[in-house]
Amino acid sequence: MTSVLGCRKIKHNNSTSLILNFRYSLSIISALLLLGIFYLLPFLNEFFFFFGFEQLLSANRCSLYPHSHYWIASKRIVTPRGIVSGTVEIKGGRIVSVLEEEHWQKSVKSLQVIDYGNAVIMPGLVDVHAHLDDPGKEEWEGFPSGTRAAAAGGITTLIDMPLNSVPSTVSEETLGLKLQAAAGRIYIDVGFWGGLVPENAFNASSLEGLLKAGALGLKSFMCPSGINDFPMTNISHIKEGLLVLAKYRRPLLVHAEIPQDDAGYLENKDGRDNPRSYDVYLKSRPASWEEAAIKDLLTVSKDTRTGGPAEGAHLHIVHLSDARSSFELIKEAKKSGDSMTVETCPHYLAFSAEKIPDGDTRFKCAPPIRDAANKEKLWAALIDGDIDMLSSDHSPSAPQLKLFNEGDFLRAWGGISSLQFVLPVTWSYGQKYGITLEQLASWWSEKPAKLAGLSYKGAISIGYEADFVVWEPEVEFDLDENHPVYHKHPVSSHFLTTLSVYLYDRHTACNFSLWYFFSKECTLVWHRGLECVLFYDQISLVWS
Ligand SMILES: NC(=O)N[C@H]1NC(=O)NC1=O
Numbered sequence: 001m002t003s004v005l006g007c008r009k010i011k012h013n014n015s016t017s018l019i020l021n022f023r024y025s026l027s028i029i030s031a032l033l034l035l036g037i038f039y040l041l042p043f044l045n046e047f048f049f050f051f052g053f054e055q056l057l058s059a060n061r062c063s064l065y066p067h068s069h070y071w072i073a074s075k076r077i078v079t080p081r082g083i084v085s086g087t088v089e090i091k092g093g094r095i096v097s098v099l100e101e102e103h104w105q106k107s108v109k110s111l112q113v114i115d116y117g118n119a120v121i122m123p124g125l126v127d128v129h130a131h132l133d134d135p136g137k138e139e140w141e142g143f144p145s146g147t148r149a150a151a152a153g154g155i156t157t158l159i160d161m162p163l164n165s166v167p168s169t170v171s172e173e174t175l176g177l178k179l180q181a182a183a184g185r186i187y188i189d190v191g192f193w194g195g196l197v198p199e200n201a202f203n204a205s206s207l208e209g210l211l212k213a214g215a216l217g218l219k220s221f222m223c224p225s226g227i228n229d230f231p232m233t234n235i236s237h238i239k240e241g242l243l244v245l246a247k248y249r250r251p252l253l254v255h256a257e258i259p260q261d262d263a264g265y266l267e268n269k270d271g272r273d274n275p276r277s278y279d280v281y282l283k284s285r286p287a288s289w290e291e292a293a294i295k296d297l298l299t300v301s302k303d304t305r306t307g308g309p310a311e312g313a314h315l316h317i318v319h320l321s322d323a324r325s326s327f328e329l330i331k332e333a334k335k336s337g338d339s340m341t342v343e344t345c346p347h348y349l350a351f352s353a354e355k356i357p358d359g360d361t362r363f364k365c366a367p368p369i370r371d372a373a374n375k376e377k378l379w380a381a382l383i384d385g386d387i388d389m390l391s392s393d394h395s396p397s398a399p400q401l402k403l404f405n406e407g408d409f410l411r412a413w414g415g416i417s418s419l420q421f422v423l424p425v426t427w428s429y430g431q432k433y434g435i436t437l438e439q440l441a442s443w444w445s446e447k448p449a450k451l452a453g454l455s456y457k458g459a460i461s462i463g464y465e466a467d468f469v470v471w472e473p474e475v476e477f478d479l480d481e482n483h484p485v486y487h488k489h490p491v492s493s494h495f496l497t498t499l500s501v502y503l504y505d506r507h508t509a510c511n512f513s514l515w516y517f518f519s520k521e522c523t524l525v526w527h528r529g530l531e532c533v534l535f536y537d538q539i540s541l542v543w544s
């Protein structure tokens with residue numbers, strides 16, 4: 001296939017990527033000037049050495065094709081106006097035309113066309129909720145490992161959460177540290193959320209500094225986050241934050257759980273309950289926690305309505321698990337005109353509490369995975385369009401924090417590691433519900449790009465950035481220990497092994513799909529004789 005040759009050729013070809021790198025370095029320079037991050041000045045020598053050489057060299061190898069102007073063809077191109085058989089024309093990293101078959105065949109020189117046949121060309125996934133833990137907790141995950149796993153999973157843009165790294169991203173300065181840590185170490189486009197915490201919530205100029213410095217929006221917790229320098233906010237903090245966000249027309253993402261006094265969580269303080277029991281954990285964080293948080297949020301989300309004091313701001317509920325009361329409240333608020341969206345995650349759509357073995361802390365996340373009936377309702381809400389989008393909530397930790405030996409659900413780290421597998425998991429588990437490729441593109445690309453304010457990403461449309469995933473929905477692979485995993489901790493990659501456990505338990509054939517992947521180093525990975533290519537044209541940080 002031409003792309004194999006194309007890829008190898010690119011390893012030695014400089015022309016296209018020089019433009020890429022020029023653009024990349026320029027964006028960094030202008031950002032630095034713009035932001036006035038003067039404290040970075042002492043590092044600039046090193047910084048430009050890094051970018052000028054390392055980054056140039058590595059990115060030189062990342063272009064798909066030795067042309068800045070080329071076409072990719074397929075019988076299944078997922079566009080906002082449906083599935084098209086034809087070509088996407090790419091020039092300088094942007095989509096300049098999408099042509100149906102009969103229109104392109106005459107006009108395009110064959111050498112500049114990569115024909116993927118029946119493979120699906122979709123917009124690259126935009127994951128708006130992942131914790132890359134870098135700087136400071138690189139032993140949990142990092143920009144290189146995390147973005148590489150993302151690329152291998154078809155994600156071309158990732159927005160990093162402000163907590164789990166050290167320090168948390170809660171100021172212009174700490175955002176600067178993120179940029180520094182990401183520089184030259186990312187394989188896909190990366191943007192950042194900033195944190196809304198009690199310390200900055202009433203300090204509008206601090207929040208503005210964070211937003212002006214490039215944070216795409218803010219994130220806050222309504223319960224303890226598990227991270228000391230990321231304390232929880234109350235509704236007054238959130239109300240204030242929304243006023244600042246309104247000015248910048250940016251979203252607030254909220255972890256919506258408020259601890260309730262009646263919860264088993266408190267009852268177990270004396271250690272009477274068995275901490276290995278998933279049921280005990282589930283009861284310790286009941287749906288009433290989510291419901292209480294949503295009820296509280298609705299007292300301020302109305303401010304985001306047209307004519308309201310926070311018009312322009314937007315409230316986004318992350319990782320909804322409760323498909324009952326909490327979901328109904330969100331749905332009503334949206335109907336009333338509150339500017340709100342909600343996401344759920346593949347683990348809530350794939351697993352159910354009844355099947356989680358006691359002591360298996362790979363399944364621990366917050367809010368918890370609930371019962372099978374709840375899972376069905378989540379799927380229905382997603383398919384009806386009432387849950388707007390999906391995200392990974394990739395939240396890895398050092399393996400020892402999962403306490404695999406003790407299997408203590410109450411003390412183990414809460415977080416599931418899933419980045420590389422969100423596309424095949426969504427597709428595979430969605431088969432039962434007859435989900436379509438267009439729905440996948442909406443949940444994983446179009447809506448998340450919109451949330452992050454990336455108006456030039458998330459769709460295969462003229463003028464959009466040329467970020468794609470090319471994959472074969474019909475091809476299956478076994479998710480076993482031989483499967484290459486790029487997360488920092490592949491062995492304890494909770495989600496991966498969890499899925500395997502499930503599949504083996506049920507003795508079903510693995511129904512996961514294979515996608516092509518093309519890594520930055522131009523390493524072609526072959527699975528079952530199929531060439532894997534994911535390609536992306538823009539290697540740059542995302543700026544608002
Ligand atoms: N700190 C952190 O990443 N917490 C995440 N983990 C999880 O399971 N839910 C979360 O919010």
Ligand SMILES: [Zn+2]
Binds near residue numbers: 255318319366
């Ligand atoms: Zn959360």
Ligand SMILES: [Zn+2]
Binds near residue numbers: 161393395
């Ligand atoms: Zn999270």
